[in-house]
Amino acid sequence: MAKKSVTGRSQATGPSAIKLKARDQQTLKKITALADDVATRAIKGKDPVVAIPTRSRSNTLWNKKRGILEMGSARQERQLFNLNQAKQFMQTMLHAGTIKELIDADKTSSLRGVFYKAKHTVAGTKENTFDRQEESDPILEDLEVTLGVLREELHIFAENRGTLVGNLTIIDKGDEINCRRMGSGGYGIPSIVEPEVIQFKKCDADFVLHVEKGTVWNRFNEDRFWEKHNCILTHGGGQPPRGVRRLLQRFNQELRLPIICLLDCDPWGHYIYSVIKQGSISLAFESTRLAIPEAKFLGIRAKDFHACDLSDAVKIDLSENDVKRAKEIAAYPWFEHHRGWQKEIAAMLQNGFKMEVEAMITKDISYVTETYVPQRMKAKDWLE
Amino acid sequence: MSSVAKAPRRPRVTAEVMAGRQRDISVSEFFAKNRHLLGFDNPRKALLTTVKEAVDNALDACEEAGILPDVTVVIEDLQPDRAAGAKSSRYRVTVVDNGPGIVRKQVENIFGRLLYGSKFHRLKMSRGQQGIGISAAGMYGLITTGKPTIIHTRPDTRKPAHHIELAMNTKTNRAEVTVDVETQDFPPARLRDLHAATRRLAKVIEPEGHAALLDERDYPTGTSVSIELEGRYQRGRGSVDEFLELTAIANPHARISFVAPTKISGDDDSDVSYRGQPRLMPESAETAGGNGTFNPVQTLEHDGVTFFPRAVHELPRETQEIQPHPRGVELGTLLQMVKDHQASEGGSLYSFLQDRFCRVSPTTASKLCEAIGATSRTRLSDVDPARVEKLYRELQEVKLPPPPTDCLAPIGVRQMLAGLLKGVRAEFYAASSREPAVYRGRPFQIEAALAYGGELPGDEQARVIRFANRVPLQYQQSACSSFKAVIDTSWKNYNLQQPRGGLPVGPLVIMIHMASVWVPFTSESKEAIADYDEIRKEMKLALMECGRKLGTYLNKRQKMRRESERRDVFERYIGEISRAIESITGREANLIYDALLTQARKHTAIADAELDEDGKVVRKVTAPDDDGIIIIEQPRDDHPELPPVRQTRGEAAALKVAARAKDLESPVLISDSESAEPGKRTKPTKSPRTKASKPASAKAANRPTLDPDRKPASGRSTRKSRTDNAAPATKPRAKLRWVDGKLVRVDDEPGLF
Structure with a gap:
């Protein structure tokens, strides 16, 4: 086994020796077609353009039936000979080249790595092809949608964020991982969690509890909540990255586990829930892979201040921005006609303050794990 | 009252005594x-x-x-x-x-x-x-x-x-x-x-x-x-x-x-x-010790x-002496002329009218004789002052062609440009000559020229330089007709600032020249031109002609700046793109580069044309107006790290003047660059076009090269394009160097490259 992997690695060093997977070959074909089209157009004297599906709110459709956000068919032409688009056009071609290199070498790179790979000064000037990673990331997303492939297929991953612990065993790139024995740190959820990389070997859990951030997750893990209640415990470090969302979605789809979210009682928490449930505007093209329409919002609820008899110390005033944001969220088509959510947001605005999950500590250190969540779970007191 | 009474009596002076004091005053x-x-x-x-x-x-x-x-x-x-x-x-x-x-x-x-x-x-x-x-x-x-x-x-x-x-x-x-x-x-x-x-x-x-x-x-x-x-x-x-x-x-x-x-x-x-x-x-x-070169066309x-130095090698046209035009003669003068002619030559009124005035034809002369009750044979001595006065009135009425204009020698458009070029360090020069006109029966001709930009200070009022018969007028500016004409002209129409009732503000020198057989000065010291309506009108028209050229240029310059910035952006990225495509598809980067470059050029050119169609000012320019403009390329400073592709100001100036020289016998300005193919540049170049193409060629040399090996080549091409621009240069320009307190001719210039 070990020997095999060594030879495999040595093969990987010589690019010519690499046998590309069918999926990679597909991706390569698409990239080549894109570049070839630009070249052909140029030589024929036509404007070089790349048609990029629009990733904006206007091109995001709410599929009520499926309960997810979907990307519309609108496309935007990115032209070289347009002052506002020239640089992005160049960046798109540069990244296409970088990705091809990655695939050819069968290696993956982080978003930041790709940014550095393509970053250099434009010949004969002092201008950089990319100045900041913030410029580079959207270009990669453009390429994803333009080529119609996933980021993983471009051999690009994001930084790991999010942790998992729970009653299951998975196989990650051939390594078996017992998620019950992860100590205090938990299993870091990788950026790429596609079935090729991660397979579920054995799962005894009944549900998934997704909490907003690591501190809360630590509380639950320390109290062995997942053991007592036979579940999987995850967090996404705030807005969960794609890897976490995809994994949650796979738990839901493949293992039929309900996804229960414990998030802050503020517009940000509501938004995180909305993204988990319906997908986001910028990644609408991935919604089928990421959105979990069945996800449930357990808390913290606006009513909890009174229901749990919390002290005034937990109140955090809503800022003007929060109020604005809350109203925006209330107007989302999937919340707009949802009486529960309308009431929830209205109650929060009525309160005039927000609450974090940590607020429960004021009652007792383990109040949230021992009382709050179990009670609510039992009562099925959640928002959908 | 009393004080008057007490005043001592003044001694009376007799007329005799006074006469004794009266005598000739020598001039x-x-x-x-x-x-x-x-x-x-x-x-x-x-x-x-x-x-x-x-x-x-x-x-x-x-x-x-x-x-x-x-x-x-x-x-x-x-x-x-x-x-x-x-x-x-x-x-x-x-x-x-x-x-x-x-x-x-x-x-x-x-x-x-x-x-x-x-x-x-x-x-x-x-x-x-x-x-x-x-x-x-x-x-x-x-x-x-x-x-x-x-x-x-x-x-x-x-x-x-x-x-x-x-x-x-x-x-x-x-x-x-x-x-x-x-x-x-x-x-x-x-x-x-x-x-x-x-x-x-x-x-x-x-x-x-x-x-x-x-x-x-x-x-x-x-x-x-x-x-x-x-x-x-x-x-x-x-x-x-x-x-x-x-x-x-x-x-x-x-x-x-x-x-x-x-x-x-x-x-x-x-x-x-x-x-x-x-x-x-x-x-x-300061630089004389270094690489100070002797430039013959610059002050x-x-x-x-x-x-x-001499900038043109042709004398002004020789002027003809003319007889006064009947319209410009006053009664007293006419009487004196009659008297003088009578004394010197005598003869008939009929011949007097034709000899002593211009534009009086035999027919007109007979008509005039008839009108005052004389015949063509009436002796001049028989014409009494009353009839002269009648003649005077007739002269104002009778139909007469305007005075001849071969008595005027304007400076000339090209000469004005050459003069301004050597004296004023600007970027844009325009000049125009009006057709001769007449005031009080005297022919005159107005010329105007402008120098704009370059090293002229930008935030001050324009400087007006005034000339009468090529003599500069340095005092009493505000009393001068030409100054009033400058203020009357609406410079705002030509993209310049102008406070109400003032001179335009900007890096501008305005030159006005009046050529006439008799310039009406406001005083003996000849410092200001009297404000005749006809003169001011002509001045305004000349200024407007120049102003339009400047306005067009400023407009164009603005557009070209925009365009060249656009082109810049495109060209910068094309190299990157073609290399990326090569790495993906294996298609040759150079081919794609060239194809894209052609397109970039076309795109910016198309934009040019569109702007031409749209821009009002641009449309006003008619072909003949294109004459009389010189534009000095301003050095570009946006790519300081690139090898300098600029011509020195002197070179550029010499070229531009050369381009306009039509028939010079021994043009020193031009000899350096023109001697080989005299015909090549004699046609006046359409300057905006020439200009448009120039940054492009310079750009081509500057463009980001695809592989590092090509860099030196591009350096060479830079140089080449420069000499190409400098036209058929066969004889190397005479360079002088300051060595040990002497200017010494240097044959080979240790160049910048």
Whole structure:
């Protein structure tokens, strides 16, 4: 086994020796077609353009039936000979080249790595092809949608964020991982969690509890909540990255586990829930892979201040921005006609303050794990 | 009341006694007392006027004799160690020309008598008019210093020159000669030997093979006038320097050298450069030791000596003397003319009308005779004053063609441009000449020119430089018709700022020239042109013509900047894109690069065309208007790390002038670059187009190269495109270098590359 992997690695060093997977070959074909089209157009004297599906709110459709956000068919032409688009056009071609290199070498790179790979000064000037990673990331997303492939297929991953612990065993790139024995740190959820990389070997859990951030997750893990209640415990470090969302979605789809979210009682928490449930505007093209329409919002609820008899110390005033944001969220088509959510947001605005999950500590250190969540779970007191 | 009563009785003076006191006033005496009328009101102006009169005479004489003028002005400070606060000092002004010289017997008349000259009695365009100038200067000198006027003149190359010293007797209006000898010393060697700087320059050999200063070969004939006077030398507005600078602009065919006094009088350490005054190659003094090259078409300064080189090698058109036009004659004048003609020739009214006036045809003459009840045979002596008056009225009524215009010699569009080019460091030059027009029966012609941008200060009012018959007008600007015309013109239409009722603001020099057989000055000192409607209207029209060209240019420049920025952006990325595509598809990057580059060019060109269609101002430009514009490429500074592709300003200027030169016999400006293919650039280039293509070619050389190996090649192509631009250059440009205090010809220039 070990020997095999060594030879495999040595093969990987010589690019010519690499046998590309069918999926990679597909991706390569698409990239080549894109570049070839630009070249052909140029030589024929036509404007070089790349048609990029629009990733904006206007091109995001709410599929009520499926309960997810979907990307519309609108496309935007990115032209070289347009002052506002020239640089992005160049960046798109540069990244296409970088990705091809990655695939050819069968290696993956982080978003930041790709940014550095393509970053250099434009010949004969002092201008950089990319100045900041913030410029580079959207270009990669453009390429994803333009080529119609996933980021993983471009051999690009994001930084790991999010942790998992729970009653299951998975196989990650051939390594078996017992998620019950992860100590205090938990299993870091990788950026790429596609079935090729991660397979579920054995799962005894009944549900998934997704909490907003690591501190809360630590509380639950320390109290062995997942053991007592036979579940999987995850967090996404705030807005969960794609890897976490995809994994949650796979738990839901493949293992039929309900996804229960414990998030802050503020517009940000509501938004995180909305993204988990319906997908986001910028990644609408991935919604089928990421959105979990069945996800449930357990808390913290606006009513909890009174229901749990919390002290005034937990109140955090809503800022003007929060109020604005809350109203925006209330107007989302999937919340707009949802009486529960309308009431929830209205109650929060009525309160005039927000609450974090940590607020429960004021009652007792383990109040949230021992009382709050179990009670609510039992009562099925959640928002959908 | 009482006080009046008590006043002592004044003694009565009889008419006899009074008659005893009444006597002739000599003209000289009158002007000696009223010298301000002639421009000698203060020491500074006196110095200017002296130089001015001498230079005007010199240029007039040369032109009349058909000689390309070569004039040297030397001002010596005779009290260099005077007190620091002295308001004036004693100077010796010497003006040497290469004119025809003066025959011995005329010297006294010309320099020793007021109101003696060749120009007053005729209607012919010339600088001087009344014949007061130079003798008044001599008189002023005599009054203030007691020193005679010294004249050296050589009318005949084979004979020695005359050395004459004369003082004017103001009582008799006659000159008294104190020295009269023959000498071989012309031009006076003393001037070459004034001080270290002049000695040095007299040894420096110019590209033409002559000494830089007062070479005998440049002055085979000619006249030198020296006048000692009380004066004040100070630079700035209304100075001798400005006068010569402006004279050089309006007389690009003249070569003028100026040796300034070594010590500047009074409180003049404030040698501030003022509005539009080009600091005449101030760097030349410093860089001369380095790579200072001798550029023949630019005003330059060495060792305190300023050279205004010849920029065009053709004399102004020879002007015809004309008879007065009947419309311009007043009744008194008409009566006098009748009387004079009667006395001198007699003859018939019919022939008088035709001989003494222009544009009176035999038919018109008979008609006029009939109208006043005379016949074509009526003797002039039979015409009484009453009938002359009737004739006068008839003359105002009768249909007459306008006066002939061959009596006018405008500077010319190309000459104005050449003049401005050497004197003003701007970026854009435009000039236009109006057709001749008539005021009070006198023909005149207005020309205007503009210089914009470049090194001119941008936040000040425009500088107006005014000329009448090529003579700069330096005082009384606001009284001048031309100044009013500038203010009347709406410069806002041409993309310039203009406060209400003021001069336009911006890096702008406005030149106005009036050529006429008789310029209507507001005073004897000839400082402002009288404000006739006809004149102001013509001026405005000329200014508007120039303004339109400038407006178009500014508009275009703006657009081109935008376009070139666009092109820049595209071209910058094309290299990256083609390489990326090559790495993906394996298609050759160079092919894609070239294809994309062509497209980028096309795109920006298309944008150009679209703007042309849209822009109102652009549409106004009609083809003939394209003439009369010179644009100096401004160095681009956005890619400082790239090899310099710029032409020096001088090179560019020479090229542009060359491009416009149509029929020069021996164009020095052009000879460097033009000699090989004279036909190639004679067609006036459409400057905006030329310009448009230029940054492009420079850009092409600058474009990011695809692989590092090509970089040196691009460097070469840069150079090549430069020489291509410099057109058929067969003969290398003569370069001079300052070595050990000498200008030495260098054949090979250790270049920038």
